[in-house]
Amino acid sequence: MRNSTFETKTTLPDRAVLVSLVTNEVKRSGIDPEYSLEELVQLAETAGVEIADVLVQNKETPDTRWFIGKGKVEELRASILALDANTAIFDQELSGAQVRNLEESLDVKIIDRTQLILDIFAQRAKTREGIIQVELAQHSYLLPRLSGHGKNLSRLGGGIGTRGPGESKLETDRRHIRDRISDLKQQLDEVTRHRKLHRERRKETGVVQIALVGYTNAGKSTLLKQLTEADVYIENQLFATLDPTSRNLVLPSGKEVVLTDTVGFIQNLPHNLVASFRATLEEVNEADLILQVVDASSERRDEQMTVVDNILNELGASNTPQIVLFNKIDLCSAEQREHLQTDAQHLKISAYNEEDLVTIRNTIQENLTGDTALFRIPAARGDLSSTMYRVGDVVRQEVEEDDLIFEVRLNQIDYDKYGYQLKEFIIHEEPSQS
Numbered sequence: 001m002r003n004s005t006f007e008t009k010t011t012l013p014d015r016a017v018l019v020s021l022v023t024n025e026v027k028r029s030g031i032d033p034e035y036s037l038e039e040l041v042q043l044a045e046t047a048g049v050e051i052a053d054v055l056v057q058n059k060e061t062p063d064t065r066w067f068i069g070k071g072k073v074e075e076l077r078a079s080i081l082a083l084d085a086n087t088a089i090f091d092q093e094l095s096g097a098q099v100r101n102l103e104e105s106l107d108v109k110i111i112d113r114t115q116l117i118l119d120i121f122a123q124r125a126k127t128r129e130g131i132i133q134v135e136l137a138q139h140s141y142l143l144p145r146l147s148g149h150g151k152n153l154s155r156l157g158g159g160i161g162t163r164g165p166g167e168s169k170l171e172t173d174r175r176h177i178r179d180r181i182s183d184l185k186q187q188l189d190e191v192t193r194h195r196k197l198h199r200e201r202r203k204e205t206g207v208v209q210i211a212l213v214g215y216t217n218a219g220k221s222t223l224l225k226q227l228t229e230a231d232v233y234i235e236n237q238l239f240a241t242l243d244p245t246s247r248n249l250v251l252p253s254g255k256e257v258v259l260t261d262t263v264g265f266i267q268n269l270p271h272n273l274v275a276s277f278r279a280t281l282e283e284v285n286e287a288d289l290i291l292q293v294v295d296a297s298s299e300r301r302d303e304q305m306t307v308v309d310n311i312l313n314e315l316g317a318s319n320t321p322q323i324v325l326f327n328k329i330d331l332c333s334a335e336q337r338e339h340l341q342t343d344a345q346h347l348k349i350s351a352y353n354e355e356d357l358v359t360i361r362n363t364i365q366e367n368l369t370g371d372t373a374l375f376r377i378p379a380a381r382g383d384l385s386s387t388m389y390r391v392g393d394v395v396r397q398e399v400e401e402d403d404l405i406f407e408v409r410l411n412q413i414d415y416d417k418y419g420y421q422l423k424e425f426i427i428h429e430e431p432s433q434s
C-alpha cells in the first residue's frame, strides 16, 4: 500500500499519552496549566495525533533525569502499554538528556510542546520564506539538545516529532547543524530583503496597510476571504495559516488599502519560532492599522486577548491604531455577548454576516478618515498643493487674495505621514462627525 520507498518507520498514526508537569515555575508564570493542556490536546489533534491518555503531576521542581517524578514515569509506562501508545507528548520543554532518558526507559517517541508546534509549522509551511523560517527554528531548538552522541537525531524520520531537518542528516553533528543554521540565516536575510523592498515600494506609493492579527483559529483568514474574496486556506484547526497573504480591500469611498492575514498567536509560543518568524511578523509592525480578531465565543477569550496584546507589545506594535473585532458572535451565548465591550473601537461581528462586513469596511474607513481641516497657503508655496491631495480628500480649493485656501477631509494616517510641511498653514480644524 505504501508507495514510498523513502518512508521510514511510522506506518501507524501516532498514538500519544499527553503529560503535564505543574511546577512552581509554571504556577508563577501566570499560564493556566489546565488551559495549556487543553490547547496541547488541540495541537496534537491538529498534528494528526490520536490521544490515548492524559497524565498530570504536581511537583515543586522537575526531576533532572526524568522531568516527571520516578513514580510518574512508571504510571506513564503502564498507560503506554495498556493503551498501545507509541508517543509521549509533554506540555513543558524538556532538556536533551531528559528526552534521551525517557526514550531509553519507555521505548516510545518523546516530544514536547515546542517540538509539536514546530512540527505543525513544518507541515504547514508552503512558501520559501516559511520553510526556511521553520527549519531555522527547528535547528535552533535542536542544537542545545544535542549532547555528546548524535544519537537522538535518529528520532528524525517520519511522523510527528520527526519531521523537519530530515533523514539525510541523521549522522549530523553539532558543527554540521551550526553550519546549516548560518546557511539558513543567510538565505532568510535574502528573502527578508526582498520582502522589505516590496514593502517599501508599497509604502512609497502611499498605500495604507492593514494587518489582521489574533489568536490562532480566531477567524482571521475567514475575514480576509470574506472582505476581499481572496482564495485562502481556512480550517477549524490551530495554525491553519503560516505565511502572510495580502489582498487589496476596497473601501466604500473607493479607496484601496492592503489587508494582510498573518500567522496566529498562541500562549507560550516557542522563542525560537518567534525569533525565526520576525521577518514575517514585521508586516504587523509596519501596519497603519491593526484589526485584532478575537474568537468571542471562546471560554478563554480574555486570556487569548492578553496573549495577543503581549505579543504586539513585544513586536513594538502596541501604539498602532487598533480595532477589535469580536468574531463568531453567532456562536456566543447571550451572557457571553453581554460581557463584550462595544464602542467605536470594538465591534461584535460574524465573519459570515454580510451586514457586519459592511460595518467593518465603514469602520476601517472612519478610522482612516480624520478631521476636516482648513489651510491657507501663500501663493508662493504652490508646491504644497500636490501634498494636499496626498493627505486626504480635498473638498474645496479657492484663491483668496494672494493665498490658496484648501479644505481637506484628512486621512489621519496619510496626514501623519506626509503632512508635516502643512501643519504651519492650518487655520481651522474640525473634528470629524463619525
Ligand SMILES: Nc1nc2c(ncn2[C@@H]2O[C@H](COP(=O)(O)OP(=O)(O)OP(=O)(O)O)[C@@H](O)[C@H]2O)c(=O)[nH]1
Binding pocket: 214, 215, 216, 217, 218, 219, 220, 221, 222, 223, 233, 234, 235, 236, 237, 238, 239, 240, 241, 242, 263, 264, 265, 327, 328, 329, 330, 331, 349, 350, 351, 352
Ligand atoms: N460560526 C462561525 N465560525 C467562524 C467565524 N469566523 C470564522 N469561523 C470558523 O473558525 C475556524 C477558523 O477560521 P480561520 O479563518 O481559519 O482562523 P484563523 O484565525 O485564520 O486561524 P489560524 O490561521 O489557524 O491562525 C474556521 O472553521 C471558520 O469557518 C464566524 O464568524 N462564525
Ligand SMILES: [Mg+2]
Binding pocket: 220, 221, 222, 233, 234, 240, 241, 261
Ligand atoms: Mg488563518
